[in-house]
Amino acid sequence: MRNLIGIVLILIVASGVFLCLDNIPFGASRENVGDFYNSSGVKQTGAVNMVTSVVLNYRGFDTLGEVTILFIASLGLGAVLSTVKTSSREETTPSSLILSTGCRFLFPFILLFGTYTFLHGHLTPGGGFQGGAIIASGFLLRYLGCPAKRTNPSLFVALESTGGLVFTLIGLLGLTLSGFFLFNFLPKGEANTLFSAGIIPVIYIAIGFKVGAELAGIIDGLIVKS
């Protein structure tokens, strides 16, 4: 009976949604802010990846909010799991020599790949969040493959706070130098080179470290405390 009511409600909502979607043809171009970003983005921001210029320059404040949300998640995890005793795990089978050596061998390469992704965020698809997630997956590999090595959680906390603070301070610096928060005040350079696009690579480096440290800290908290 409950399932039937649910399905009827869903059908009603679906028909309403369909009426609305009728006005939005799939694959047609919208001519408004999107076209403006595509046509004058390179000149105004210096980055060749338009998504990066939207994320960090035109809508940079949203990115600051997003970085804050990840910070809240890691703080909330610390607060909720703070009184859980670290469980004494029963002795699982220690990993074989091939597995643990392989994991330790791959770890620096994964970190390198993640760093490449966030460093070139303004030139190729990628950026701080994607690079940070790759770095965190390297840490996850190490936790699963050779569980004996643990990283000090204080390192993660220090890195994430510093990353967030750097982002906000760059914004405030832009405010004092030119009257707009998050103004792109460093020289824009020549498009398509590594040292271009003003503050965008700097912010992405800060975000890359922050997100990597945060996700690795979340993984560390969940593995250790459960």
Next chain:
Amino acid sequence: MNFLNSYIFYIGAFGLIFIGIYILLTRKNLIKMIIGLSIIDTGVNLLLICMGFLKKGTAPIFSRPGIKPENMVDPTPQALVLTAIVIGVAVLAMALSLAIRLYQHYGTLDMRKIKEQKW
């Protein structure tokens, strides 16, 4: 057929959203409800991306000098989805940590049995 061709992505996105809502309404294990939330987030992100698509469009990256901006897809929904994915991950992390504590206190994850707060 033409109708299906032009609306398939919308049907897919809303289908994922409705499957997620159905899971939330009918399953009683907390972990399954959290998975349902994650499926709803995926559906909403797919819907957002669909709003920026251009038929025969390319990625909005000027990798060589001389590329024209006429055929590029809209970069704004991609920026929105970046933020929305991160928000989804944050909520997922919070929900899992609460599930760990809940299991510690009650010994079960069946939401129909966890009803200590009365009317």
Next chain:
Amino acid sequence: MVNPVLLLAVPLAAAFSIPLLGFLSKRSGKFIPLLAMAFNLAVSISLIPAVIQKPIVVSLGGFPPPFCITLFVGPVGILFTAIIALVGFVVSIYAMDYIREGARQQYHALFLLLLTGATGVVLTGDIFNLFVFFEILCISSYALVAYTGDRAGIESSCKYLIQGSLGSAFILIAIALLYGQFGTLNMADIASRIDSASPIRLFIPLVLFITGLGVEAAVFPLNAWLPDAHSSAPSTISAILSGIAVKIGIYAICRVIFTIFGATDISLFLMLLGLLTLLVGELSAFRQSDIKRMLAYSSTGQIGLIFFAMGVGTQAGITGGLFQFTTHALSKSLLFLATGYMIYRAGSKEISSLEGMGKKMPLTCLAFTIGAFSLIGLPPFIGFPSKFTIVYSVLAEKSTLYIVFIAIVLTGTVIEGAYFFRVIQAIYFKGEKEKGEGREAPLIALIPLVILTLLIIGIGIYPKILSGILNSSASELLDRIGYIKEVLR
């Protein structure tokens, strides 16, 4: 004149630096929310005279308005920022001694971020930015409700999280549908284009917005999470959630309905929803025996009243609604803060265990009584002019249906009086319990109670202090054309 971005940037920078300062000294965390909220209070009060003349539009990033995120600092925004900063300041003084165990550093950082999220929602002029700051507010409150770590707290937080995330998903679907139709995310830009779309195509985004934001605002069918969450959180967090967080949801709904959609003909629906919430809240509060749960249901009732006043849709009605915002923020925070130490000394949350507290904790109980009288609407306190403005604005419409509505509102007030008097009777007129210690609350917890009481009595005697800013706030919410012109000049 100070750039209003500092109202958001400085608390964010302070919150990021709390863990770093925690490495140097473990006890420094509790002073930082205090300093950040004092800064916000000073800046927002200093901006009030300038904002009443002409709203400030700040573009973030240096680009012209529809292509960047704008902050729209109007009278409504600055009034709310001042209230958030004041309540946050007062509660963080109280929390310096009240929060003793648990992960204290994380508590103070989360607390500051909750207030920053609330400030961001009221100051922004871009719909996706509103969603991001709304999420900051919600996720911090999920973590803070679960702070004490006991069975009730974790269970309430789980239920709150699931309902809240579902609401957020609905808001995001609505934003996607709006972007698909209009191609822009700036509130003024959408408002200027929305007249060209037929109403039937705007129905689903409006419904999704009201449902998604209504989960946080706790309007009638969506308020199942509120009594559990507000009663199992620590008292400082209950004060902030009841006093600020639910109101931010109502503000967001009003902003979407009045400024973006311009839908003033659904006012009857909003009034009915408000009345239903009022009745459900007050009747449920009447049968509670747990004092924090009673206060949480009373919050639901007051939210219904505010929603009803906003639904009237006229200048006088919205002025009354905004005035009731201020009243509820100040009075409910006072009630929860006073109850915090009363429960701590008595050892249990039942009303029957608080009997005779009036002699052992005179100042705290006096503060509780003043808060209760102000919420009911008795004369020398702030509740009286605000309820009077609401009733007067509805009667000015001269319609028999509205007279029935006013009768229901006054019935709700009578029920409110009944359950508050039951508590006051238990505190003052019942005999003392033999066991149980009963010292007065410590001095550092009495300072916030005194500040809030002075404000309640002061504004109650001279409501004209607020009438200037309330009137301009009401006209700003209703004046869509003026809003669009200010942003997209």
